[in-house]
Amino acid sequence: ETGVTQSPTHLIKTRGQQVTLRCSSQSGHNTVSWYQQALGQGPQFIFQYYREEENGRGNFPPRFSGLQFPNYSSELNVNALELDDSALYLCASSPNGRGGPQETQYFGPGTRLLVL
Amino acid sequence: QKEVEQNSGPLSVPEGAIASLNCTYSDRGSQSFFWYRQYSGKSPELIMFIYSNGDKEDGRFTAQLNKASQYVSLLIRDSQPSDSATYLCAVRSGNTPLVFGKGTRLSVIA
Numbered sequence: 001e002t003g004v005t006q007s008p009t010h011l012i013k014t015r016g017q018q019v020t021l022r023c024s025s026q027s028g029h030n031t032v033s034w035y036q037q038a039l040g041q042g043p044q045f046i047f048q049y050y051r052e053e054e055n056g057r058g059n060f061p062p063r064f065s066g067l068q069f070p071n072y073s074s075e076l077n078v079n080a081l082e083l084d085d086s087a088l089y090l091c092a093s094s095p096n097g098r099g100g101p102q103e104t105q106y107f108g109p110g111t112r113l114l115v116l
Numbered sequence: 117q118k119e120v121e122q123n124s125g126p127l128s129v130p131e132g133a134i135a136s137l138n139c140t141y142s143d144r145g146s147q148s149f150f151w152y153r154q155y156s157g158k159s160p161e162l163i164m165f166i167y168s169n170g171d172k173e174d175g176r177f178t179a180q181l182n183k184a185s186q187y188v189s190l191l192i193r194d195s196q197p198s199d200s201a202t203y204l205c206a207v208r209s210g211n212t213p214l215v216f217g218k219g220t221r222l223s224v225i226a
Contacts, residue, residue: 042216102148107159
């Protein structure tokens with residue numbers, strides 16, 4: 001069984017640039033959630049994709065966008081990068097986005113983004 | 117707004133002692149509660165979850181849930197230096213996303 005993978009591991013960008021982060025879900029999982037974790041904070045929910053459709057969104061501006069592919073892998077795109085976007089971006093997969101409160105999420109290794 | 121509160125620590129315990137990590141939450145409708153461990157520079161790793169009031173044990177870890185008090189805790193018995201990490205409490209209701217606390221930093225002193 002393959003776990004959640006993310007790429008790249010590290011990234012440095014400048015203000016105003018655009019970035020794309022990638023995530024491959026764990027085998028058998030059809031749901032991917034993205035989180036942003038700033039230094040010293042807990043992960044903050046960005047959005048979730050279930051079977052290629054957005055299935056919930058947190059309090060993030062529209063310049064944060066994403067998509068999910070038929071193989072359930074996913075991308076997170078951030079436009080017009082700001083300094084505060086510097087964070088660890090985490091992808092988590094789960095077996096079924098509508099599996100109820102007991103469904104667990106498993107995190108990938110994360111992508112550390114630094115915006116200068 | 118749903119909130120999850122944790123003492124940021126650091127919580128320092130001697131090797132072999134019991135570490136007690138606490139978490140309170142604001143949403144009375146919360147149904148499931150998760151504990152994740154996060155080593156510095158790494159991603160969160162699921163330790164255990166609990167849904168029902170009472171205790172749930174898994175090896176050296178015990179989760180305790182009291183829904184009336186909106187309180188969940190994690191006990192780590194026989195603490196080891198390798199347990200030194202940040203412990204994140206996460207809460208969920210229905211199909212809503214996980215809401216995380218800021219985490220408690222645990223330091224186990226050899």
